[in-house]
Amino acid sequence: MNYSNFGTKFTQPNGITQLMEDLGSAKSSNNPNIVMLGGGNPALVPQVNEVFLSELQKLVASNKVSQVFGLYDGPTGNDEFRAALASQLSKEYAWDISANNVALGNGSQANFFVLFNMFAGEMPDGSHKKILFPLAPEYVGYADQGLSDDMFVAIKPDIEILNTGSTSKQFKYVIDFKAVEKILANDSSISALCVSRPTNPTGNVITDDEVKHLDLLAKQYNIPLIIDNAYGDPFPGCIYTDANLTWNSNIILCMSLSKLGLPGLRSGIVVANNEIIKAIGRVNGSMVLSPNSIGPSLVTRLINDDELLPLCRNVVLPFYRNKAQIAIELFDEIFADMSVYLHKVEGAFFMWLWFKDAKITSETLYQKLKEQDVYVIPGHNFFIGIDDSWAHKHECIRINYATDEATLRKGLQTIKYLMA
Template sequence: MDYSNFGTKFTQPNGIIQLMEDLGDAKNSNNPNIVMLGGGNPALVPEVNDIFINELQKLVANNTLSNVFGLYDGPTGNDAFRAALAKQLKSEYSWDLTANNIALGNGSQANFFVLFNLLAGSMPDGSHKKVLFPLAPEYVGYADQGLTDDMFVAIKPDIEILNTESGSNQFKYIINFKAVEQVLASDSSISALCVSRPTNPTGNVITDEEVQHLDLLAKQYNIPLIIDNAYGDPFPGCIYTDANLTWNSNIILCMSLSKLGLPGLRTGIVVANNDIIKAIGRVNGSMVLSPNSFGPSLVTRLINEDELLPLCKNSVLPFYREKAQTAMNLFDEIFAHLPVYLHKVEGAFFMWLWFKEAKITSEQLYQKLKEQDVYIIPGHNFFIGIDDAWAHKHQCIRINYATDASTLRKGLEAIKAVMA
């Protein structure tokens, strides 16, 4: 069958599809020996899960579940949820916004597809616009979101080796602002900046000063700054360092209910100026009529009764902080005295390992581990927009540590054995 350009682009094999297919096959195999350290699935936090079940039971008891299942919301999403979230964000951060500054979509992935293609790609005047990632590596799910090719540009980071009290081999990626400014000054095709905070895959949390610098650059060049806040404050709040959330009419802030523990309900949130929100609503209306209302309906009461943020602070954050500490302790134990570096764990729930003297690539490591039923994600997939032969791209892997300690230990020891 002959496909259109769209069909050809989105049906061809790529890194993320192959990885997700492998993860799906592993999940469905019912093999009890599988060590699943790939993928981005959050853990099941018992206290949080119990509260969501309780909220579902309340929807049933109040006879409102039929409204959730049986009625369309508007194309920008559930009005009650949008109003509740706007009120909370205004109260928590003193932002000048209303429900008209919030749109919903069927997951963050769908929202980024809309945003990237609204702002970049083929333009009416015949030009071609691009999205700039000021810090690589970045979220692998961005890679194939563009309707046109060559839609993303990325800046290689500065790499800072850290001195830690424990003597652990750690490093941190830093934004190379000189390089960012050079690209913005020389390339008029840049139509948006995009950064995740905390960053998937590394757990990096760029500083408040870095966010302010990016915001000033975006305003200087009259382009929006997109901040992917899927793991950040106010929910789920998986940040283990000092960081403040910021928003203004030039920032497009993207949030999610997935990392709260509701990934299957596919609820992505965009906070932006009215023009962007209206545009998202019109695209939603054409593509899906109306976003999923189940996730928003499940958490609206929690927001209105000021229960969601305490839940994040008292249950979600401590849960993942403990997981992070376990991951760091296991890294220090298993990779002690080896030329293996861990990116400083500042947020989210990922370990990013750099095998500085690796003799095989991360893709080769991935294939060898898969033969042992151990699943990680090779790092080169995350360096979107960097097309040269930079060796560092092939020396890193991402691990999801939102699992039990014994599984994580087994996986890390398998990695060490292959890399020895």
């Protein structure tokens, strides 16, 4: 089959399609022994699931579900939800925003495809612009979003070995601001900064000071700062350290309903200045006519009646914080006698393991684990824009600990056996 440049690029195997194919294979398999630790799927939190089922029943009872199924929304998404969310954010954080600062898309993946290609790639003047990731590793799904090649640049992190006051072997990635400032000063092709907070894959939460520093740099060079907040506040609120949510007219804040427990409804959210929101709406109109309205309709009443944020703070956050503590305890127990480091768990629901000076690569480990019906994500896929010769990028794996303790234990023990 002869494909266009677009078709050739987007039909190639890559990290994110590998991840989703693994998820699909595991979901459709009848194999009860599969240990799925690879995807970004949230856990099914019973109390939260009951709330969503109740809201769906209310939509059916009020006949609103017919409007949801039977009518298009505008290209920026469901107006009632956009107004409710803007009001909630204004009240919670004292931001001066309205519905005109909110756009929806069919999941964060679709929103980032639009944003990255709006700001980077081939420009009308013939130049080529790029997105800068100030901290690597970053979300694997960013890697192949560009319509043109060579759209992403990343900075190697500083690696700090932490003194935890116990036997726990932990480390943390820190932004190398000297390197960030150097590339911004010397490379005029950088058209936006992008960072996830909490960071997928490591669970890293960059500090408030780091966010302020990035924001100042973005304003200095007249480029936007894109913050991927899919796991952060106010929902689902999976942050286990002190961190404040920041927004201004130069920040593009991306949120999601997926990690609340609604990944199948594909509801991504962008909070930005009105010019960017209008642009997203025009792209949506061309690509999908209008975004999915089921997810937004399901949570609008919860937002308007101030029930969503308490649900996140009192149910979702404690649920995942407990999962994180179990994951750390299992790591300390199982890998106590091995030279393995765990990135400090500050948010989201991932363990990032670093097998320092490992004899095999993370890709080899991934393949060996699949033979044992254990699924993880090899780390090199997350180091977008980093030279492949850096050994560290081949020494790490990502594990999703949003599962039951027995499954996580089995997976970690299998990893230890193969790495011993």
